Amino acid sequence: MEEIKTYRTYELDPRVKYKRVIVKLSGEALAGENGMGIDSEKLDFVCAQIAEIQRLGVEIGIVIGGGNFWRGRQADEKMNRSAADHMGMLATVMNALAIQDRLEQHDIPVRVQTALTITKVAEPYILRKAIRHFEKGRIVIFACGTGNPYFSTDTGAALRACEINADALLLAKNVDGVYDSDPKLNKDAKKFDSLSYMQVISLGLKAMDTTAITMCMDNNIPIIAFSLMEKDSIKHAVFGEKIGTFIGKSDAK
Secondary structure, eight states: OOOOOOOOOOOOOTTOSOSEEEEEEOGGGGOOTTSOSOOHHHHHHHHHHHHHHHTTTOEEEEEEOOTTTOOGGGSOTTSOHHHHHHHHHHHHHHHHHHHHHHHHHTTOOEEEEESSOOTTTSEEOOHHHHHHHHHTTOEEEEESTTSSTTOOHHHHHHHHHHHTTOSEEEEEESSSSEESSOTTTOTTOOEESEEEHHHHHHTTOOSSOHHHHHHHHHTTOOEEEEETTSTTHHHHHHTTOSOSEEEESSSOO
């Protein structure tokens, strides 16, 4: 008979400012050099950071995009938008299962919950069950966005953050914060240390889509946008240290 594995739970580290968080990852965070698929070294790097904050006693929900496999905007004009968006949701499931598998190799207990019902590979999303997983020290990966077309995984992350009553939404990006223009195209782009929700919306900044920003604003959930590729960046964020761009009720952290 296969041995049932037990996992250790961890006391909350006193340095932690945000006890329960949603970590929003892009699919590209796992991608290889061509921007597609899953690169094993990048997967290891991401999962090692997440495992570290789990051992600090942080309750973690993860929402990941599927852009390393499919984006709705890749569809040609002949494809129905709903079909294209559902394909994108299924792409997030592949990423979720990859993260689950690698985190379990770090001896971290994980559950994947999907907004679309795919019970052969994951649990259906049930809020009360997700909360129970947190209480038992498990990480929950929320796949398939909101489960509805026309909504981004950013909005899915904001929705889950509101539902689980998260202390913060950690927006782990491929740039080190929010800029007034694309820093890859404009060497003079200005980085913001902090912004209010309304500033993000009024300035048309591309930190997250407007629906996601508005949802966090209405529920007073701070957003911290930072570079995932910086060493220990997620840990610095949960400690409340100065990193990336802080988005909240006012432009002062």
